[in-house]
Every structure is written in C-alpha cells, then in structure tokens.
Amino acid sequence: MSQAIESDPPTLAEFLAAPVAQVAAVAPSTIVYAQGGTRRAAALAGITTTGDAYARWSQDRMVDSVSLLFRYGIRNVFTIAAAPSQFAEVGPYRERLTNWIAHGLAGDESVARWHNLGWRVRLIGVEDVPELHAAAATLAAHPAPAHAPTIWWFVNAVQGSFWPRLLNIAHERRLTTQEDLIEALYGERIPPARLCLSFGKPMLAADVLPLPLLDNAQCYWLQRPGYSLDDHLVRMIWYDFNYLRATWRSDKAKRYATVAEHAALWKRATVLGLGKRVGAFWYPDPGG
Secondary structure: OOOOOOOOOOOHHHHHOOOHHHHHOOOOOEEEEEOOOHHHHHHHOOOOOOOHHHHHHHHHHHHHHHHHHHHOOOOEEEEEEEOHHHHOOOOHHHHHHHHHHHHHHHOHHHHHHHHHHOOEEEEEOOOOOHHHHHHHHHHHHOOOOOOOOEEEEEEOOOOOOHHHHHHHHHHHOOOOOHHHHHHHHHOOOOOOEEEEEEEOOOOOOOOOOOHHHEEEEEEEEEOOOOOOOOHHHHHHHHHHHHHHOOOOOOOOOOOOOOHHHHHHHHOOOOOOOOEEEEOOEEEEOOOO
8 A cells, every 4th residue: 555645745846955854754664776787887987897996886886875875764775786697697797796795795894884884784695605605694793783774785696596495484484474574584673665776677576676575665767777876866756755656545536536637648558668779778768
C-alpha cells in the first residue's frame, strides 16, 4: 500500500528549496541502490576501466552518492558489489574483481575512511567467494555504533544461488515472516525497503536485488551512468516518492470522477521500458 497523501503537500518548488531536515524527514529508512554503469562513467571521464585508478575513482564517486543519501535521511543502503555477470567476465577486469572488492571495502585505508565518516559497512553473500571471507569478517568486526548509517554490500557470484540459500535458511529456522527472514539473513531487524534506485534497463532480478527486503518498493531507473546522484535529483525522487506516487485512498468514491478529462492521456500506447540501442548499450526511447 502506498503511503498516505498529505492533506497539504508542499509544491515541488517549495520542496526543492526546503531545509535538508524537512527533506530527510520524508525519506524511507532503507533503500536498494543498485547502481550500474560505473565503467561507462569512468570511460567518459577518461579513466581506463582495467586499472587500480578505476577502483579508487569509483569508490570516491560511491562515497559522494551514499553520503548524499545518508544526508537526506536514509539509514540503510543495500547495494551490489558484484553480480554473476561480472564474475562471468574474462580478462583483466575479472582477474582483479575480488581484489578490488576486498581492498576497496576492507583494506586499511577504506576501514579508516568508514570510521572517519561514521558509517558501518558490511559485506554479505560471500559464501561462494572464499577470497572475500576475510574482508567480510574484517568489516563485521569493525566497531561502529548500532545506530550508524550502514552500507550493506552484497555479492552474488553464482547465477541462481540466492534462492537455495534463502529457502534453506527459512526452512531450517522455520521462518514465517518477512521481519524474521531479514533478521536471519542480515543479523538484525532492518526496516523493509520501500524505494529502489537502479540503473539502465527497468528490470528486477534476485541475483542483483535483495528481494526479501522489498516492501511495495517504488522503483526509479537512473540513466546517467555511475554514481551520479546529486542534491537536485535526490530531492526530485523524494518528492515523487512521497507526493506524486502516493495515490492510494481508502475512500475511492471520487477517484474516477475526472478520468474522462484525461481521456487522451489514458489512450496513449505508452510503455515504460521500450528503448533503443545506443552503441553497445540500451537506452530508453521517449518516443516509444
């Protein structure tokens, strides 16, 4: 069910100019931030995507984006560290992938960085990747206040391995609620995610999205590659999430009174998700 509509919501202009605290007050506690296109963004910035400079550059962009999310009220950010498609690649990128993750998240400099930022950082789903066990343990052992904003980095190395792991946990512990399943998977009770920020093609996949966390999640697919959030974009998304998509009402008596006024709109053959090829990539086609 969508969140209730405010009786007198702010205008978009008011919201864009509002104090940070007012904007943060309407943010969900937990989001999925399945960003992609980091190599494309690096290529646009003139950075080779097979060297360590790419890993350092990408981490800096990630910190900027996640800092903004935490500033605007998010407490838990779930984001993908590596998906099966990345583990299936060949060449220098694949050879360095686990090393980038381990050192980029749990190396001494990175751990010090998380400490200075006041963040908790966790690495989960590494059961099939022995090279990342030590990194996950290092992050889990790092002291941080329980109320600290947290990035949950998840790894899925094997296509389809998510479901057996989830089902085995639910069966062995006889779990019957979403809350209990979340606690079993992540070690604590985390509010379900009501918002998903992803990238590129509109799609949902268990291998890249933590489906047990989702709770009627509103989805936004960014098309600017890499970690590209900025103040204006976050405010636009928060406004749409809270005030434009919140259309549910318990009393629907007057809901359809104005449908005929917008007949031309409802008769358009608009399909969100139709696109075109742009070089080697997909891009939404507004002409659809």
